Amino acid sequence: MTSWPAIADIANKVQSGGQRAEGLVEQSLKMVEDKQAYKAIIATTAKRARMRAADVDHRIAKGQRVGRLAGVPFIAKDNFLAYGANTTAASNMLKNFDAPYQATAIERLEAEGAICVAKANLDAFAHGSSTENSDFFTTLNPHDKSRVPGGSSGGSAAAVVLDMAPFALGTDTGGSIRLPAAFCGAVGYKPTYGLVSRSGVVAMASSTDVIGSLTRSVEDAAIVLDVLAGVDPLDSTTIQRQAGSYADLPIGLKGKRFGIVKEYMAEDLNPSVRKVITNAIGKLKDAGIHIEEVSLPSLPLALAVYYIICPAEVSSNLSRYDGQRFGHSYKGAKDLSESYNKSRGVGFGTEAKRRIMVGTYVLSSGYYDAYYKRAQIVRTKLINEMNDVFNSVDFLVGPTAATTAFKIGANSENPLNMYLTDIMTVAANLTGVPAINLPAGRSDGLPVGLQLMAPQRQDGRLLQVAKTIEELLT
Amino acid sequence: MAKLTRDDILKLAKLACLDINGNEAEQFRHELSKILDYVEQLQEVNIDNLEPTLQVTGLTSVTRPDEIIDYGISREALLKNVPSIKEGQIKVNRVLT
Numbered sequence: 001m002t003s004w005p006a007i008a009d010i011a012n013k014v015q016s017g018g019q020r021a022e023g024l025v026e027q028s029l030k031m032v033e034d035k036q037a038y039k040a041i042i043a044t045t046a047k048r049a050r051m052r053a054a055d056v057d058h059r060i061a062k063g064q065r066v067g068r069l070a071g072v073p074f075i076a077k078d079n080f081l082a083y084g085a086n087t088t089a090a091s092n093m094l095k096n097f098d099a100p101y102q103a104t105a106i107e108r109l110e111a112e113g114a115i116c117v118a119k120a121n122l123d124a125f126a127h128g129s130s131t132e133n134s135d136f137f138t139t140l141n142p143h144d145k146s147r148v149p150g151g152s153s154g155g156s157a158a159a160v161v162l163d164m165a166p167f168a169l170g171t172d173t174g175g176s177i178r179l180p181a182a183f184c185g186a187v188g189y190k191p192t193y194g195l196v197s198r199s200g201v202v203a204m205a206s207s208t209d210v211i212g213s214l215t216r217s218v219e220d221a222a223i224v225l226d227v228l229a230g231v232d233p234l235d236s237t238t239i240q241r242q243a244g245s246y247a248d249l250p251i252g253l254k255g256k257r258f259g260i261v262k263e264y265m266a267e268d269l270n271p272s273v274r275k276v277i278t279n280a281i282g283k284l285k286d287a288g289i290h291i292e293e294v295s296l297p298s299l300p301l302a303l304a305v306y307y308i309i310c311p312a313e314v315s316s317n318l319s320r321y322d323g324q325r326f327g328h329s330y331k332g333a334k335d336l337s338e339s340y341n342k343s344r345g346v347g348f349g350t351e352a353k354r355r356i357m358v359g360t361y362v363l364s365s366g367y368y369d370a371y372y373k374r375a376q377i378v379r380t381k382l383i384n385e386m387n388d389v390f391n392s393v394d395f396l397v398g399p400t401a402a403t404t405a406f407k408i409g410a411n412s413e414n415p416l417n418m419y420l421t422d423i424m425t426v427a428a429n430l431t432g433v434p435a436i437n438l439p440a441g442r443s444d445g446l447p448v449g450l451q452l453m454a455p456q457r458q459d460g461r462l463l464q465v466a467k468t469i470e471e472l473l474t
Numbered sequence: 475m476a477k478l479t480r481d482d483i484l485k486l487a488k489l490a491c492l493d494i495n496g497n498e499a500e501q502f503r504h505e506l507s508k509i510l511d512y513v514e515q516l517q518e519v520n521i522d523n524l525e526p527t528l529q530v531t532g533l534t535s536v537t538r539p540d541e542i543i544d545y546g547i548s549r550e551a552l553l554k555n556v557p558s559i560k561e562g563q564i565k566v567n568r569v570l571t
Contacts, residue, residue: 100551194531207528236536237529304513315490322491324566329557335571337491345493350501353492357483357502358509360490374516376526381519383527416508432530456531 175425
């Protein structure tokens with residue numbers, strides 16, 4: 001089999017006895033093995049997955065109702081704490097970390113009968129846009145092995161496109177779900193900030209970190225969100241979910257107003273990407289969708305804001321890795337201070353160190369007001385502009401990335417160039433709004449992604465219009 | 475923006491408890507200067523009458539009762555990743571030398 005059916009269809013078939021969860025898990029594990037050359041996976045959780053599948057099949061044989069994701073295999077980015085394999089965050093620091101509890105997201109999926117089969121590669125600690133910052137290896141793009149899959153959820157995106165599982169979990173702090181979804185040709189969903197619990201996920205930048213999915217369709221993204229969304233006592237930043245199901249997706253774009261942000265269509269958009277995006281927007285117009293040009297004047301500043309706030313929060317979140325309680329620990333230190341310094345110096349890779357250094361700088365006495373505080377104020381400006389735009393339109397539409405997947409190594413000598421790949425995605429993180437990547441077409445055989453955004457807490461409506469647009473584009 | 479010196483970098487590394495070697499110090503001196511030059515554009519922005527945003531969905535301090543909740547995770551499970559244990563306690567290097 002080359003492609004997985006819709007998640008709802010898989011679960012219904014398992015629940016009705018027409019398909020065994022054990023068979024699905026074997027199929028998933030076989031795809032992981034067959035596609036090893038792409039290096040999307042850090043480790044499988046095969047033993048635990050097989051036990052859980054047997055349990056699902058056993059309960060169904062006894063006539064029990066298992067759940068909405070009965071027997072559905074999935075892959076988790078390896079920054080989700082999960083049983084069955086180490087949780088490494090693709091870092092030497094956590095290479096041997098065996099999670100003592102599971103992320104809320106994993107627990108909620110398992111409670112509905114889903115089965116985690118493997119842990120996917122990422123840029124170490126999710127710091128990056130290509131998986132090249134993984135301390136272990138670089139994942140290859142499913143469409144061209146000489147190119148990156150995007151990042152940081154590059155292993156998750158590649159795994160879904162390579163049919164290893166019907167869906168994968170990712171995290172998105174500055175674009176880390178949407179960018180790899182665009183580069184690999186998957187649907188990538190970043191919910192409203194706080195809609196999905198982050199308990200048990202290795203923290204990166206806490207004021208923008210969100211959890212979301214990589215899927216084959218909007219319908220699958222909606223089911224996964226419906227299972228994950230809602231308040232969790234273990235994450236005090238979580239917000240109330242909508243009253244109804246996120247998975248109800250009535251078709252309808254009537255009366256909806258879309259905005260194209262002119263700053264997103266500025267000169268630095270690659271011409272081949274522009275062509276595909278313009279063509280996709282043309283299809284929406286042909287279908288009678290109202291689209292007008294809007295402006296977010298501060299958008300060109302978003303990346304500068306992000307690359308102050310993100311390293312500041314990274315440096316704070318990574319201070320917990322001190323070599324004493326868990327993670328890499330330097331042997332042979334003469335005192336505690338040397339143990340801290342050497343454990344961190346050896347355990348962290350170059351990008352983690354770089355971000356810790358930048359973060360320490362912008363938070364240090366004398367620079368805090370000029371950098372961190374100022375960035376948070378410009379963030380307010382961007383939020384105000386975003387609110388204004390959403391007073392005149394219901395959704396925003398534009399490119400997810402300025403280019404298609406780049407060659408492995410093309411940006412690795414220049415960290416700033418690598419940071420610039422997030423240019424189209426960071427605004428949604430800084431403002432907390434939901435955003436989705438939809439495959440919009442190809443350029444020279446490489447996928448191009450269309451990004452849609454909606455106001456905060458409008459995840460249900462965003463998924464509805466995304467479903468309609470997905471149909472228009474295919 | 476003044477270019478960072480090697481001493482600036484070594485001071486930052488010390489503040490961050492991060493052991494870096496000479497090559498890394500030189501690399502970071504160069505790269506951090508470029509990153510700081512890039513974010514310098516924010517200094518031009520008019521920020522009059524604007525407050526910083528620390529939380530985007532408007533939540534304010536979320537509290538919970540100060541009660542022990544049993545999550546069913548054993549002491550052994552929580553200690554299994556500790557590099558060095560003595561008599562059920564986390565063992566660290568001496569603080570004073």
